[in-house]
Amino acid sequence: MKLSSFRKKSPWILHYNAGGCNGCDIEILACLAPKYDIERFGMINTGNPKQSDILLVTGPVTKRSRERLVEIYAQMPEPKVVVSCGVCACTGGVFRGMYNCEGGIDQYIPVDVYVCGCGTRPEQIIDGVIQALAILEKKTKELEQSVRLKKEPVKEDTQLNRRNIAGEIIKTA
Amino acid sequence: MGKQYEIPLGAQHISLLEPLHFKFTTENEKIVDTTANIFYVHRGIEQACCSKFKFRQVSFVVGRVCGLCSISHSTAYSQVAEKLVKIEIPRRAKYLRMLVIELDRIHSHLLCLSHVAENSGFEALFMKTMQYREFSMELLEAVCGNRIQYDFSIVGGVARDLKPAVGQMILERLKKFKPQLDELVDIYENNWTLSLKNKGAGAITKEDAMRLNVVGPFARAAGLAIDVRNETEDLLPWKEVGFEMVLDTAGDVHARNMVRLHELYVSMRIIENIIARLPESALITETKAFPDGEAVVRIEAPRGELFYYAKGNKTQVLERLKIKAPTFSNVSAMVEAFKGNEYGSVPAIIASYDPCLSCTSR
Numbered sequence: 001m002k003l004s005s006f007r008k009k010s011p012w013i014l015h016y017n018a019g020g021c022n023g024c025d026i027e028i029l030a031c032l033a034p035k036y037d038i039e040r041f042g043m044i045n046t047g048n049p050k051q052s053d054i055l056l057v058t059g060p061v062t063k064r065s066r067e068r069l070v071e072i073y074a075q076m077p078e079p080k081v082v083v084s085c086g087v088c089a090c091t092g093g094v095f096r097g098m099y100n101c102e103g104g105i106d107q108y109i110p111v112d113v114y115v116c117g118c119g120t121r122p123e124q125i126i127d128g129v130i131q132a133l134a135i136l137e138k139k140t141k142e143l144e145q146s147v148r149l150k151k152e153p154v155k156e157d158t159q160l161n162r163r164n165i166a167g168e169i170i171k172t173a
Numbered sequence: 174m175g176k177q178y179e180i181p182l183g184a185q186h187i188s189l190l191e192p193l194h195f196k197f198t199t200e201n202e203k204i205v206d207t208t209a210n211i212f213y214v215h216r217g218i219e220q221a222c223c224s225k226f227k228f229r230q231v232s233f234v235v236g237r238v239c240g241l242c243s244i245s246h247s248t249a250y251s252q253v254a255e256k257l258v259k260i261e262i263p264r265r266a267k268y269l270r271m272l273v274i275e276l277d278r279i280h281s282h283l284l285c286l287s288h289v290a291e292n293s294g295f296e297a298l299f300m301k302t303m304q305y306r307e308f309s310m311e312l313l314e315a316v317c318g319n320r321i322q323y324d325f326s327i328v329g330g331v332a333r334d335l336k337p338a339v340g341q342m343i344l345e346r347l348k349k350f351k352p353q354l355d356e357l358v359d360i361y362e363n364n365w366t367l368s369l370k371n372k373g374a375g376a377i378t379k380e381d382a383m384r385l386n387v388v389g390p391f392a393r394a395a396g397l398a399i400d401v402r403n404e405t406e407d408l409l410p411w412k413e414v415g416f417e418m419v420l421d422t423a424g425d426v427h428a429r430n431m432v433r434l435h436e437l438y439v440s441m442r443i444i445e446n447i448i449a450r451l452p453e454s455a456l457i458t459e460t461k462a463f464p465d466g467e468a469v470v471r472i473e474a475p476r477g478e479l480f481y482y483a484k485g486n487k488t489q490v491l492e493r494l495k496i497k498a499p500t501f502s503n504v505s506a507m508v509e510a511f512k513g514n515e516y517g518s519v520p521a522i523i524a525s526y527d528p529c530l531s532c533t534s535r
Contacts, residue, residue, distance in 0.1 A: 016185050016192075017190065017191045017192055017214070018192075019192070019213065019214040019215075019216060019531075020214070020240075020531065021237050021238065021239055021240040021243075021322075021531050022190060022191060022239060022240040022241050022529065022531050023237075023240025023241075023243070023321040023322055024240070025190050025191065025240070026190075026240060026241065026284060026321065027320070027321065029190070029284070029303070030303065030306075030307070030310070032303075033287075033300060033303030033304060033306070033307070034300055034303065034304040035303075035304060035307045045187070046187065047185070047186055047187025048187075049185075059214070060216065062213065062214055062215060062216055064192075064212070064213050064215070065184070065192055065213050065214065068184050068185060068192065068213075072185055093237075094233075094234055094237050095216050095218075095221075095237070097221070097225065098216050098217040098218065098220070098221045098225075099217040099220060099221075100215050100216050100217040101216050101217065118237075118322055119240060119319070119320065119321040119322050121320060
């Protein structure tokens with residue numbers, strides 16, 4: 001089995017709160033719980049950006065948390081998918097225009113799936129994550145495509161003749 | 174004296190729901206000093222409430238201060254605005270507000286307990302508690318129309334009525350939940366593995382709790398009898414519906430768990446009483462007055478005392494709104510209670526404080 005098939009069967013989730021109200025965060029936690037049970041798709045909540053494939057972000061980006069958000073995104077290995085949970089992560093929501101808020105996370109990192117609602121329902125989060133899985137698969141395929149070299153092969157007469165150089169070195173010595 | 178190490182925790186960490194940063198100075202695994210950095214989620218809600226939104230809209234905005242105790246915030250704001258426009262709300266609206274506050278307390282306390290279990294390394298108990306918690310979310314959806322962010326309290330009353338069928342459903346579900354809660358109390362009290370992580374960890378004495386102004390279950394677990402429901406009677410009639418204080422003495426993580434679990438029994442009794450004695454009246458008092466003067470309101474959120482101050486100037490927009498959240502009072506004691514503990518028990522202690530930083534930093 002290749003690494004890509006593991007990634008498809010068990011994408012790991014990283015959750016970051018970029019200044020939200022906790023509402024969507026507890027719904028993400030409810031997704032992990034037995035009723036909605038997101039683990040049947042092989043998803044585990046990890047705390048480590050270096051091991052995760054899907055980044056779930058909630059909250060409008062506050063000015064202090066945006067550096068952390070970009071840093072966490074940069075630490076995740078390719079391929080990666082970003083899901084913005086809740087209307088404040090998508091557009092800023094009710095917090096749009098407040099002096100310490102940026103309107104939405106897509107001003108800083110590329111977002112693949114937008115999940116709306118205040119607060120998001122667990123069904124919506126699960127649906128968004130399933131869409132993210134399809135995008136993750138597509139991104140993996142793009143990444144693993146073989147790339148043909150476009151450079152022309154080097155011709156024979158431009159190469160150095162090593163035997164000549166060796167001869168020269170011996171002569172000078 | 175051994176060598177001292179500084180260990181940072183946060184802003185993003187698996188044991189944290191929200192951005193929060195602690196810096197621990199440790200000496201052979203023992204924590205000797207802590208600094209907390211809590212204002213990652215400051216959004217500027219107070220300023221926006223005094224400039225962008227009209228005073229009737231603000232009750233929906235302050236609900237978004239915190240998703241866990243949303244109803245406490247919107248109720249506290251509605252009460253302070255009702256004081257400013259000088260109206261008395263109908264009795265049925267008061268009872269319905271109490272009903273949703275208590276349902277919210279059930280879901281918030283169970284979330285905190287499950288989080289303590291997870292951070293103590295007891296994943297199965299986390300799953301069990303979250304499974305039992307779902308009934309409260311379903312009831313809140315039936316009563317208010319949304320699982321979180323209820324928008325139930327508005328200035329002058331409440332937005333929705335309680336249908337008799339929904340009242341019956343609440344009673345049935347509570348009856349079903351009672352044996353489940355007994356089971357949870359048994360596990361949290363007697364499980365030996367959990368007690369290793371919880372008993373004696375993060376303890377605070379009653380004197381320290383009093384000196385550092387601790388509120389909520391944190392204070393009640395240390396033996397300090399502080400509960401706004403016990404002190405105020407004018408806005409919401411708590412004692413009428415059978416409120417009782419729950420106290421413990423140890424002040425450690427285990428005591429906090431026990432206080433939260435036993436408060437659930439009180440909440441369930443209050444809900445049953447409310448549904449049995451729900452008075453018939455209108456839902457909302459209409460008024461065309463504009464807010465004028467100053468007012469202060471205190472309310473017991475799931476985490477402790479929530480304080481609202483508002484000032485109006487006879488226009489649609491408030492002049493000043495001040496929110497003081499329970500976690501803000503608790504931060505100094507949180508830092509104090511880490512001292513002398515092992516670094517390994519830090520996640521469980523953090524979860525047992527039940528910190529709500531989006532409340533604290535608005």
